[in-house]
Amino acid sequence: MLRVLGRRADGYHRLQTVFQFVDRCDRLYFELREDGRIERVQGPDAIPPEQDLVVRAALALKAASGTHLGATIRVDKQLPMGGGLGGGSSDAATTLQALNAVWRTALSADRLAEIGLGLGADVPVFVRGEAAWAEGVGEALSPVVLPQPWYLVLAPPVHVSTAAVFNDPELTRDSPSITLGDFLRGDAGNDCLAPVLARYPLVKEAYDWLNGRAQARLTGTGACLFAAFSTLREAEAGLAGVPAEIPAFVAKGCNRSPLFGLEPPDVSPTEA
Secondary structure: OEEEEEEOOOOOEEEEEEEOEEOOOOEEEEEEEOOOOEEEEEOOOOOOHHHOHHHHHHHHHHHHHOOOOEEEEEEEOOOOOOOOOOHHHHHHHHHHHHHHHHOOOOOOHHHHHHHHHOOOOOHHHHHHOEOEEEEOOOOEEEEOOOOOOEEEEEOOOOOOOHHHHHOOOOOOOOOOOOOHHHHHOOOOOEOOHHHHHHHOHHHHHHHHHHHOOOOOEEOOOOOOEEEEEOOHHHHHHHHHOOOOOOOEEEEEEEOEOHHHHOOOOOOOHHHO
């Protein structure tokens, strides 16, 4: 769900939205460095290392903590870029959490979320790792417990520009606010859906296909689309019918980020 309530004087939009995690993830690998350098040796070719959120997150944590340590980072992308699945924001949050542990900087979750907000409005929810009702620009979070269905996710090969969607003159910017109860009773629209479908024919094609078989929804500003199913068998049956030209996958909905199911690294600077 994504509602645009208005636009602030600084250009950011006031939102209401709901975040839930899935168990399909990018994978990040960190190697401690004593020389203080931050180096990304593997990652998406389309993003220069200095622009990558994982590098920016590492540098922001290094500046905030004052540590003399560094890290070598590898990013194995599993999520489509520009798909609205929060892969970049999740990677930044994972970097903050992982290096906070590896560097022994002991910053609180609140401080990590504050650093994350400086990188992007969606980073704090991934830092905290709980499904959430969100307001403000997406940073005012209240944990929620939601059903955890199986999702069929369609990922049209399109990179949707979030900035372009939010600057679209056809975007609804005055939706009335709702309550969590309204959402749980089924008020789950996305104000970005109409401008995305108008701008991106491949997304509209995928949406029409999925919506003809289940209730299709848009991920944030897109481009991915998803439908919820009660069982893995139902979701996989849907996956089997997806047209070959549309990348798709099945993932489990999670109220807690998969990151928080990992054991913390047992590394100290003296052991590196």
